[in-house]
Structures are given as C-alpha cells and as structure tokens.
Amino acid sequence: MKKKDDSMRLSIDAKNLGYRELNLKIRNFLNGSGRGNDIGYEGNGDNCSREVTIKNALGHRYIGDGLKGDALINVYGTPGNDLGAFMDGPTLEIFGNGQDGIGNTMNSGKIIVHGDVGDILGYSMRGGEIYIEKSIGFRGGIHMKSYREKVPVLVIGGSAGNFLGEYMAGGIIILLGLHKREKAALPFAGKTDIIGNYTGTGMHGGKIYVRGNIEDYKLGKEVRKSVAGKDDLDLLDRYVTAYCSLFNIDRKKIPVSSFLKLIPCSYRPYGKLYAY
C-alpha cells in the first residue's frame, strides 16, 4: 500500500467524546468536509484512501455504522455495540476486544478484531468478511445471507456460543477452535467444546465449517454434517491463510483436512407448512 500523506490520516482520542461526536468526526473526515451534520453517505466513497485511528475507545457505539468507500479505521481500546452496522466498504481493525452486534446487516467491507467479541456477530450480514482472533458469544451469524457476488464470511479463531448460524440463508462461517476461553467464561460445559447448542437451527442456506468433530446433540434439526470436498478445501485454505497472516499464526498448525462441514438438510425447511 502506498504511504499516505498526513492529510489523508486522522488520529482521534475518543476518551472524552460521546459516540455521536466521535462518529461525526470520522464521517466528516472521510467525506473530506468539516461541515456540521451536513454529511452524506454519498460522499464517503470519494476519499477512499483515508485512514482514521481511534485511541481510547471506551464502549463507543456504532463506529463505522453505515460508512461507504474503502477507508481504513483502526480502533485501539474497546469499541461498543453495533460496530460496523450497515457498513458498506471500509475496513475496521480493532486492537482489543469487541462487544455485541458487530457487523449487523453489513453489506461489504472487512472487520478484524484482535480479541474476543460478544453476542450477535454478523446478524443478517449480506457481504464482507469478519475475522475474530478469539471467541464469540451467543447468536453468531444469525440469518446471514448471500446475494449474487456477495458472500459474507465469518472466521472465528476460538469458540462460539449457542445458536451459531441460526436461520442462516447463505454465506460462510469458519470456526477454528484455537484459543479456548477460560472455563468460567465458556457459555457451555466441557473443555473441549468449541461450539454451543442449537447450531444452525432453521438454517436453509450457506455453510459452516468447524475444526474437529462436534456432537450431534449440538446441532439444530435443520442442519446435518457433511464431508468437505475439493472446493471446500480451497475455500478453507484461502480464509485460514488470511486468518493466520492477520493474527501471526503458523499456517501449518491448522490443516484444512481437519474440518467438518455443516449444511442445511433442506433449502426449503418450511415448504410444507401451509394448507391452501
């Protein structure tokens, strides 16, 4: 990447800012404007090479919400809920843990979190990629869907809580099972478990890859185990390699042959529900 001149970079100390002020500063800078509230999502694509660094994030919500273009936003500290909601392009890199609702209804772009994150990761996400170094809470990847060239991808380094991929309609979830959480923090029993209960309940599209085996009782009744084929291995190789290079992990530690594939039993789970 070309080195950016200083006018294309902004550093913000979020310590004494409310989330609205912080997000307004980010937007104004990405729009190349200093105008008050008169900022538009339309402008955000114009200054695509801009970079924003936020220091001391302390639970500020909605960072990256609804942003377009392909700006780079680095966050140090702990950003708040709905990070990157409705986001459509930019890359967010979080040097710390994330909270709930990351990538809510995200359309495209990339979110990288160096740590753990909370519940409802990637809810209804339609495109883009999210890489979580460690573990996620409950309800990850609910109702993810793909459309045309858009295929949303969640790569989770650690474990995932209950309801992973519920109602999933498209996209890819990859669960690596590294970095197991402290026992006390585990939302489910057992040291070796990397996934919670009700995985893939109501799933009717997309794929979930889990490293190692999981017990049948953890699966929702709409999902079944299947064997990864050649295409799956290529795909896994691509995303596992990306994960390893983002988080400095030895690629050889994660052979792609060790994955189990979960797919929906039916693409029309509710087809026979009604009497006409």
Place this chain on the structure above:
Amino acid sequence: MALELKQSEFEIERDKNKCISCEVCVRQCSNDVHEYDSDQDTLYSDNSKCVGCRRCETLCPTGALKIRNREDQFKTNYNWTSSHLSNIYRQADSGGVLLTGMGSDRAHTVYWDHILFNAAQVTNPSIDPLREPMEIRTFIGRKPERLDFEINRNKDSKESLKDTNIKLKTKVPPQLDLSTPIMFSAMSYGSVSLNVCKSLAAAASEFGTYYNTGEGGLHKDLYGYAKNTIVQVASGRYGVDVDYLNKGAAVEIKIGQGAKPGIGGHLPGEKVTGDISNTRMIPEGTDAISPAPHHDIYSIEDLAQLIYALKEATNWLKPVGVKVSAVHNIAPIASGIVRAGADFVTIDGLRGGTGAAPQIIRDNVGIPIELAIASVDERLREEGIRYRSSIIAAGSIRSSADVIKAIALGADAVYIGTAALVAIGCHLCQKCYTGKCNWGIATQDPYLTKRLNPEIGTRKLLNLLRGWSLEIKEMLGGAGINAIESLKSNREHLRGINLNDRELAVLGIKHAGEAW
C-alpha cells in the same frame, strides 16, 4: 380421499338469455372457473373453484353473471359453523397451517361503529371549510419538549412588534410533513405487484403524503418517489443496505403486524422471482424467511440500539419509528418504544390486513386498534412523554370518519392499506396468498398485473385522499375546530353508543347523551 362434503362458497348464476358466449369470463378468471364447450356452444362454471372476487361479474358485458354467497353450506349450527367444518376438512387433508389474506372478517366489535363524533351548535359556532382555511397538515416525528426563541428588539422603535426579530432557537428534530393525516401502510413489492407500488408511490408523492415499502426492499422504478417513501427494516433485513436507508424519508422498524402479531413471515421461493429477488437482495427461488423476532432485539434496550444505529446510518436526518401490533400490554410496550428513542410509533390493530397470515392468528390474536390508541395515548400522557413520539394508527381504517375518530382518540395520523387497495380494485376475496388475484393486485403474474394501470391506480388513490380530506375538513368545521392539531386526543368530541362502562373507560369517552 374426498369423503367429506366439500361445498362451494359461491354459486354462479348465468342468465342464458343474456350470455353471448363472448368468453370474457373465461379469460378473466385465473381460477379456471368458467369453461367454453364449443360442441355445445355453451359456457359452464365450476362453482367449487370460485373465490368470489366478482371480477367476471364486473366485466361481463351483458350482465349475465351473478355471483351469490351460498348460504347454509352445511346444516345450520351456531357453534359448529360452516367455516369451522370446512377448515377442519381442509386440515385433515393437508395437515398444514391454514392461510388467509386480508384483515379478519370475524364479528369482533368494531368500536368505530360505536363511537359518534360531535358538532358545534350555538354555544360555539361551526366553521365553513369552503370559506375559511382548515388546517389538516400533520407532522410526524419527535417534538421538542419546549421551544426557545431568540428575541432581538429594536429599542428605539415605538412599534415594538414590527421591529422585533424573533428566531427559533430550539433545534426541531426531523419531521415528516403530511398534507393530510393519512398515509399508505406497508405493502411490500412481492406481496403486491409493482404496479400497485407505483400507484401508491405516485399518489403519495402527488398528494404530499407517504407510502411505505414494507419489508421487501425498494424497487429502482420507485427511486423517483424517494421523498415520499418510508422504508421498512424487518427481522429478515431484506433489501436493507445503507443506500436503501438513506433513500427513504423515514425508517420504520417492523416488529409486528396486526394481522399476525408475534410471528414472522415466509415468502415462498416460488414467489421470489427476477425483480423481487433483486429488490430483496436474495437469490431467485429461495424462501424469504423473516424470523418472528429480530434476533438483535430481545429487549427495549436492544430496540434502542437499533433505533440509534439507524439514526447514525442516516446521519440523524430522518425520523426512525417502530411498528408493533396492538397486543394486550400495548400501553407499556409503546412507552418503552418511546423511551427507546422512536420518533413515531405505528400501532396496527387486530383487524389489520395482510397478504398472507395464518387464519388462526389473524382472527384470535391482538386487540382492536381503537382500544389500543386510547390506552397508549393515555399512558404516554400520564408519563409526560406523549410529545416525544407521534402515534400512527393502522388496522382497518375504512372511511374518513374512522380517521377523525382515531385522531380524536389520540393518534397523530393513520395508515391505510386495505382501503387503498379497495380504491384500486380489490374486492376483498381474501385470497391474496394464492398469488392469483384477478384484480391484478396481490399477484406477480404479468397477465394479471397488467390489469392495473398505475396511472389509473394513482388517480383513484388521489381521488380517495382528496375525498377523505374534504370530509375530514367538513367534520372538523362542523365541530367548530379549524386545525386537526386541536382535535388530537380531544375525546370530549367523542361519545360511545351501545358500549358498557369498561369499554367507555378504556376508550376514555362518555356515553352518548352524557354532557359535561
């Protein structure tokens, strides 16, 4: 295994003397009821397939057809009605959930019909709306708690008012500006045809009010009407991206719908064809499943989070509202929604329409809109937060009288859905879920959708809005009121008739005959 007696609901009478065998009925009926036998040069009709939409009857050039409701389908029984019996037969055959369309047709009390509006006599004069200005313009959105002004008086001037410069200091949150307190409620492209969407959008934009996309995304042909579009965000998030959110004049989070409180929706894959797949942003032929709850909303706090996420995504430039069905605890629920930051709360009552809903839910779950408006308005006032959100009432508003009663009970504006569809041809056959609507409304079949010309549709809707608005002005003037704002929650202008004490108490109105 057709052992049970499956009777037709309708009887088709064809007057052989009038019928000229032109076959209009054959071509018009998508249910294949009529058939021409060329050997006999006669038309036959199969009563059992008729859904009673009256299309053939309306279009028969010689008036030879009569569609009659068939009474006494089964032996008369007040408990085991014909509809119970035929439903059981259908379910014993299929084992499925019974679907239906449009609002409930059960004999629930229609409170509108038990409420009477007031008029002024002697003690305060009535106003003639043809001669004097009547204000029915309505603003939807959060109102400030108080207004602050900056007053600069020119000290040297004698005429103090003339030389005084007054400026509003308070920043007023974004508002929708309606020329009449009536909007078109959420109807998605997919549940209705694109020609219906175009008619609604064009009429809303020409009249100066709003239509609502429903949860089906925004078709590109409707982009031109963006200023008059309310975009909906439902649990499936179909067609929702940041461009969609910013195209609309307001955003409505759909939690529930009067016809199916508490349940999600499934648009079956067969109906997700080319254009619909594009606007919903899902692949063709896949089921569009809207989960019953938004899985990122399990509490009022979570709702607040989505409301503010949407405000952020739209740069705080648009009102963000929440639509819920009228359920038993609607008053505290609405209070929570207002406190969560909603700029408007849409409440959809028991009799609200739908393109498809399980009949058992539609007919048995929720409460009538009249009671819901009254109790929500009352609660928000008690808590001193009524100004924070507008209330939009929906769920079977059938006439301008219903509109004016809704406002006097405490609503700011109403949404009309069924009434708008009736204006463009719907005959309430309630078979919308079959996708074979003979009136070209609830269908995507190109042969049927072309029956509705969007220009004619627009004109009819404009006429309806105009007629109702005139009537509202007449009624307002008659009551001696010249601005709709003064009627809001002014329940002294309402009286109940044939209602018991509990009903009157919930509605917050006196019985007819009771004066101050």
